Amino acid sequence: QKEVEQDPGPLSVPEGAIVSLNCTYSNSAFQYFMWYRQYSRKGPELLMYTYSSGNKEDGRFTAQVDKSSKYISLFIRDSQPSDSATYLCAVGSSNTGKLIFGQGTTLQVKP
Amino acid sequence: EAGVAQSPRYKIIEKRQSVAFWCNPISGHATLYWYQQILGQGPKLLIQFQNNGVVDDSQLPKDRFSAERLKGVDSTLKIQPAKLEDSAVYLCASSLLRGQGVGEKLFFGSGTQLSVL
Numbered sequence: 001q002k003e004v005e006q007d008p009g010p011l012s013v014p015e016g017a018i019v020s021l022n023c024t025y026s027n028s029a030f031q032y033f034m035w036y037r038q039y040s041r042k043g044p045e046l047l048m049y050t051y052s053s054g055n056k057e058d059g060r061f062t063a064q065v066d067k068s069s070k071y072i073s074l075f076i077r078d079s080q081p082s083d084s085a086t087y088l089c090a091v092g093s094s095n096t097g098k099l100i101f102g103q104g105t106t107l108q109v110k111p
Numbered sequence: 112e113a114g115v116a117q118s119p120r121y122k123i124i125e126k127r128q129s130v131a132f133w134c135n136p137i138s139g140h141a142t143l144y145w146y147q148q149i150l151g152q153g154p155k156l157l158i159q160f161q162n163n164g165v166v167d168d169s170q171l172p173k174d175r176f177s178a179e180r181l182k183g184v185d186s187t188l189k190i191q192p193a194k195l196e197d198s199a200v201y202l203c204a205s206s207l208l209r210g211q212g213v214g215e216k217l218f219f220g221s222g223t224q225l226s227v228l
């Protein structure tokens with residue numbers, strides 16, 4: 001079983017749609033949960049960061065962590081064509097000192 | 112603020128040849144990482160430096176891969192000899208804090224795309 005699983009997509013939505021991106025993880029010791037966005041031919045950039053459980057909102061983006069289900073989500077409201085990218089979830093724990101990335105979900109927002 | 116610089120952007124070599132990648136992290140960042148990203152996969156950590164010391168190289172194929180960080184700043188990653196399965200994007204990242212990387216914001220370069228024929 002992979003430590004982090006993410007549906008690779010691709011996911012195609014019309015402009016203005018609400019997008020839901022998800023990851024599951026296997027190790028309950030993970031404490032850090034991140035979402036990175038990666039545009040084509042670019043390196044990933046940190047989009048959202050959550051420590052432990054709960055929600056975090058930043059503009060059109062909301063990150064949720066459900067530790068009981070080992071499930072993390074990223075919601076994008078009013079999606080824009082500029083949101084078209086690959087979204088990588090990443091999880092980590094201070095015990096292992098490692099950050100593990102999911103395989104990424106490719107999102108395309110059509111005008 | 113200047114970002115993480117990597118070169119070259121693209122490299123095409125034949126199997127069994129050697130190749131080297133260069134990375135210049137953001138000024139003042141103590142921690143430097145090399146990641147391998149195979150097409151359709153997430154980045155996988157190869158090696159992590161804190162200043163010029165190795166923190167984690169558990170996933171580095173040491174029979175063919177080597178890396179060094181000069182004077183705690185620039186870093187080079189070398190593959191010798193290359194195999195077909197080494198075709199990937201090699202990403203360099205840096206972080207400011209002096210921790211183990213977990214929970215810290217990573218700043219990535221644009222990567223070097225390596226094709227091994």
